[in-house]
Every structure is written in C-alpha cells, then in structure tokens.
Amino acid sequence: MKGTLEKFELAIIDGNADGSADLADVIVAEGRATPAEIFAHLSSAMEEVGAKYETGEYFIPEMLRSAEAVEKAMSVLETYLFERKDGQAGIVVMGTVKGDIHNIGKNIIVSALRAAGYEVHDLGVNVSAKKFVDKVKETGADLLLLSAFTTSTKPALLEIIALLKTEGLRDRVKVLSGGASHSQAFADEVGVDGFAADVKSTLEVCRRLMGES
Amino acid sequence: MNSRERFLAVLAGEIPDRVPIVPVVDGYFAPKVIGRANDECYLDGACLADALAASMTEFGYDGAIAEMGLGPEPSVLGCPVEIEGNDVPLVVETIVGGRDDLENLIIPDPWSGGKMEPVERLVAAVGADQAVLGSVRSPFEYAATVRGLVEFMTDFYRDPGFVHDLIDAVRPATVKLAEALADAGVDAVVLKDSFASTSMISPDHYREFAFPSECDAIAEIAGRIPVILHICRNSMPILADMARTGAAVLEIDSPVDLAAAKAAVGSAVILKGNIDAVTVMEKGGAADVEAAVEAAMGAAKAGGGFILSTGDSIPRPAPEANLAALVEFGERYGNY
Ligand code: B12
Numbered sequence: 001m002k003g004t005l006e007k008f009e010l011a012i013i014d015g016n017a018d019g020s021a022d023l024a025d026v027i028v029a030e031g032r033a034t035p036a037e038i039f040a041h042l043s044s045a046m047e048e049v050g051a052k053y054e055t056g057e058y059f060i061p062e063m064l065r066s067a068e069a070v071e072k073a074m075s076v077l078e079t080y081l082f083e084r085k086d087g088q089a090g091i092v093v094m095g096t097v098k099g100d101i102h103n104i105g106k107n108i109i110v111s112a113l114r115a116a117g118y119e120v121h122d123l124g125v126n127v128s129a130k131k132f133v134d135k136v137k138e139t140g141a142d143l144l145l146l147s148a149f150t151t152s153t154k155p156a157l158l159e160i161i162a163l164l165k166t167e168g169l170r171d172r173v174k175v176l177s178g179g180a181s182h183s184q185a186f187a188d189e190v191g192v193d194g195f196a197a198d199v200k201s202t203l204e205v206c207r208r209l210m211g212e213s
Numbered sequence: 214m215n216s217r218e219r220f221l222a223v224l225a226g227e228i229p230d231r232v233p234i235v236p237v238v239d240g241y242f243a244p245k246v247i248g249r250a251n252d253e254c255y256l257d258g259a260c261l262a263d264a265l266a267a268s269m270t271e272f273g274y275d276g277a278i279a280e281m282g283l284g285p286e287p288s289v290l291g292c293p294v295e296i297e298g299n300d301v302p303l304v305v306e307t308i309v310g311g312r313d314d315l316e317n318l319i320i321p322d323p324w325s326g327g328k329m330e331p332v333e334r335l336v337a338a339v340g341a342d343q344a345v346l347g348s349v350r351s352p353f354e355y356a357a358t359v360r361g362l363v364e365f366m367t368d369f370y371r372d373p374g375f376v377h378d379l380i381d382a383v384r385p386a387t388v389k390l391a392e393a394l395a396d397a398g399v400d401a402v403v404l405k406d407s408f409a410s411t412s413m414i415s416p417d418h419y420r421e422f423a424f425p426s427e428c429d430a431i432a433e434i435a436g437r438i439p440v441i442l443h444i445c446r447n448s449m450p451i452l453a454d455m456a457r458t459g460a461a462v463l464e465i466d467s468p469v470d471l472a473a474a475k476a477a478v479g480s481a482v483i484l485k486g487n488i489d490a491v492t493v494m495e496k497g498g499a500a501d502v503e504a505a506v507e508a509a510m511g512a513a514k515a516g517g518g519f520i521l522s523t524g525d526s527i528p529r530p531a532p533e534a535n536l537a538a539l540v541e542f543g544e545r546y547g548n549y
Contacts (some may be wrong), residue, residue, distance in 0.1 A: 015370065017371075059411070059413060059414050059415045059418070060366055060413050060414065061366040061367070061369040061370065061414055061415075061418060062415075064363060064366050064367045065367065065369075065370045065371075068367055068371075099297075099300065101303055103362075103363060104362065104363060107363055152528075152530060181491070
C-alpha cells in the first residue's frame, strides 16, 4: 500500500488536480507529514514532470496540467505549511522581462519552485526593471529569476542587473536567467549568477545558490 | 517564366524552370527595408504595403506575403492588441475567461477599419508578374489567442468540450478573412496554425482539436483559393495528417527533416520550407544560408512540388545580406 504522500506525488505527476487537492485534504487531516516531507514529494513530482517533457513523453498541456495540480494542492496546504515554517526554502521574485510576453516556461518554473517550498512572487510578463527591483526590495528576496525567451531581451536583462547595482542590491540577491533560446553563454554575457534549461536543473541551481547566500 | 507563373506552376503540379523562392517576409522584417519602424507600418496600411513590395523588389524573390494591417483600433476578435517599436503586434488582454464570454467575441468585418488596405495596395503594386499570398490565423490559433495560450492548453484536460466550442466560435473569422483575401486577388492563403505543432502539443491533441478545425476551415476556403498550412517548429509526427487536411501546400519549419517529410507526403501535397529563420537567417552568415539552401534543394527539389522558404517569419534583426543570399543561392541551386 502506498502512503498518502506517495499517492499525492503520483497525482501531481498525472496532473490530477482534483485528486491532488483531495489528497492534500487527507494530508492536513492526518497532520503527520512535515512541510519538508511534503515539499520533497511535490518537487520530486515536478522534476519528474519536467523529465517527461524533456524526453517527449509529456507535451506542454501535460506540464500545465501538473502545474495546476500543484497550485490546487498548495491552496489547500497553504495554512498547514505556513503555520510550520520549517520547510520554507527561500523567497523568490520571478517574471518575464520587458518586451517579452512568453509565460509558459515561467509558469512551470513558478509552480515547481512553490512545490519545492519557495515563497514565490510572480510578477507576470513584460515586467520593467524597476518593478523587479522594487519587489526584490519589498520582499527581501533571496533569488531573482528572470525569464527571457527572445534574444532581443538582452538590453532588458542588462538594465535589471544595472539597476540592482545602483540600488545596492546586487550582492544581496542571486540572479538566475533562463527561457527558450537562452544559453549559458548568453547568461554569462548578461552577468547573472546562474542559468538552467529545465525544471530539474533550475531547482538544483536554486538550491546551490541558496546554499551560497 | 515570371515569378508568378513559376509559383502557380508548382501549385498546378507542374515542374517550373526553377524552385520558386517565397520566404516568410512579413511585417516583422519588411519595414526595415524601407527604414521604417514596425509599429509605424502595422498602424499605417500604406507603409506596410510599401515595405512588403519594396522588400520583394529589392531582393527579387518570387512572392510576397500580404499581411493585414491592424487598423485604428488594433484587436484580435475583441482582444486589444499593442505594437511597440520594432516588435510584432501582441495581444495584451484576453477576453475569454469562460463559456459565457464566447458572446463577447467580435467576428471582424474584414473590410472595415483599414485592415485590407495593405493587402489591396500590395496586390495593386505587385501587378501580375509576381505572386502575392495572404495570411490568416487558423481557428485553433485564434482560440488560443483569445483565451490565452496557458489557459487554452490547460482546458485540453479541464474542459475539452469548451475547447471545441471555442474553436467553432472563432472559425467564421478565419473563413471570412480568407474569403476577403481571395476577393482582394491574392494567389493563395497561408493558414497559420502556430501552436498546433508537436513541439507544443501531442499528436493525439493535434488530432483531437487542431486537425478537425483545419479540415473544417480548409473545406470552406479551398473552393475559392489554394491553402498553405503553416505549423511552426516540429510537425513530423503529424505530417501525414496535415497532408489530408485539404491544404495544397504544407509550410514546414526547420526542425522537420525535409527529405523525411518529402518521403512521408510523396506527391500528395507541395512542401514549402524550411530554412531556420533564427539560427540561419538571423544569427548565421551567407555561408550558413548557402549550406542550408543547398541542403534543402538536395532534399526536396527532385520531382517538383517544392517551394523554397524560411520555416517561419524572418525576424527584424536578421541581416538583409542573408535574405539576398537566400535568393542568390535559391536561384543557383534551384534550377530544374
Ligand atoms: C509559444 C511561443 C510563443 C507564444 C507565447 C505565448 C505564451 N503565452 O507564452 C507567442 C505566439 C505569443 C510568441 C510570440 C513571439 N515569439 Co515565440 N515562441 C513560442 C514557442 C513556440 C514555445 C515557447 C514555450 O512556451 N516553450 C515551452 C516551455 C516549457 O519551454 P521554455 O519556455 O524554454 O521554458 C523552460 C526553460 O527554458 C526553463 N525556464 C523558463 N524560464 C526560466 C527562467 C529561469 C530563471 C530559469 C533558470 C529557467 C527558465 O524552464 C522551462 C521548463 O521546461 C518558442 C519556440 C520553442 N521551441 O521554444 C517560440 C520562441 C521563443 N519565440 C520566438 C519569437 C522570435 C517570438 C516573437 C518575437 C515573434 C514571432 N514571430 O513569433 C514573438 C514575440 C513576443 C514577445 N515580444 O514576447 C523565438 C525566439 C528566438 C530568439 N532567438 O529570439 C522562439 C525560440 C521561436 C523561434 N523562432 O525559434 N511565441
């Protein structure tokens, strides 16, 4: 017999939103699982979903379906997880940069980070440098994740880095960038601290950078 | 053979003097050729038509793509659209939050609001010697656009019935615009189904949602005018289905292996493609363009039924020299 958390993880992988919400109710009712355990199962589910996409078993609708299952589960689990802060991984500000409106990859990462226990402030798409920097200031974010899908967004990324420096925040927040048509070389040129191309490596880089901060 | 005869010969199933060259030069790239900004041209029909005509004259390819203008109140079926600087027009707000909102959709009158002005002006400017293609969104793409791509694709599992109803509700827009383009005298219509590719959705979802709506729309359009079905990125797993939609031409993108595509569809349809618009046309140089063109000709020229093209719109930042190279090498390697 599988335990509740294992079933919960499978429901997320299968993108069964109702099932994941029901199992979240059971988790709350049972009251045994620690936030750290819950986040471990949630993030392992989203890593699996990302892996299925990379190997061509899943397509975008299947990833979105799992992201929705995470969001539904989180709305049930919020109070439970929030009351017991020990699982919290860090504070993240994320958005798609100015001049760019691609949001699918960003939304997937937002859900994966929430699943991994981060408090995520999603600013949406076409976000100005000022809005990013203001939010970093307001939330005391540990990580700033910038989605940029077209290569013409380079000036927008550079502007954000420059503004963080002007505001004296560059040393206080780790910056990651990513998105379709993004490469490590591009990330290096822009001067961010980390880059990743899929769900699993994004979570890994975030974990590594949190360890450094 | 002049350019238009060459293009029409391929549509008629004949072998022309050489492979026609019809790259996807639209309002993303063409304004650069006349030194104007993209937003100026999309908002001013004369500017857009002049840019598209000037680009074809300057580079000497065989057919232009007559994009519609945005008109004074840019909108996609009621969703507000913005264009800024040298970007492309973007839908900034979606209006279909649920089933009740289907009645808010506005099926546009193609002949109102100056949308057809660039098309008519371009057709007149080009004359009879070169081809002009029109371009419309497919019902599937319209549906994704008015719903928002993320919500739309989440609906595939959440409420598939709604996806079908939404697609049916927007289909008249595709059909009406295509008919208007036919009335304006274009030679063929490109039906753009950018989100239907297997880079985005599974072959099963393609068959469930996109394919039937392509068939329905094409059944209504193809009696008037030949249809070129465009699907971005990878479409190899669904190519045989695409060949059964009633489209005369499949416009395929760079992830598809052209030789394999030709083997898969045989002589059932014409192929148009598939030089990479970003890695070759934008980021590459003349040598990359030459290599890509030579390879494409090697894969698909034999036996006819091939139109040389980019796989997708050429981006504004692409060097003009690369478009010149596409035409030069297309002419060099394309003779029959
Ligand atoms: C869907 C799509 C669109 C849709 C977007 C709808 C939406 N709501 O998002 C629409 C039609 C609006 C669109 C418009 C345009 N697009 Co577009 N689009 C795509 C497409 C087909 C898929 C993108 C996608 O969602 N992929 C799936 C997700 C899951 O993958 P992902 O985005 O890479 O995200 C993953 C990782 O990158 C990572 N990740 C994402 N964000 C972050 C952030 C951080 C910090 C980290 C660490 C990781 C990370 O995690 C995700 C998990 O897997 C791509 C082609 C492609 N194959 O990618 C082109 C693509 C991105 N688009 C492109 C272009 C050029 C455009 C346009 C400029 C022009 C045009 N003619 O289409 C406009 C511009 C719009 C604008 N100003 O933003 C180009 C960019 C090329 C380049 N080198 O600049 C691409 C690559 C297509 C191509 N021609 O090659 N597009």
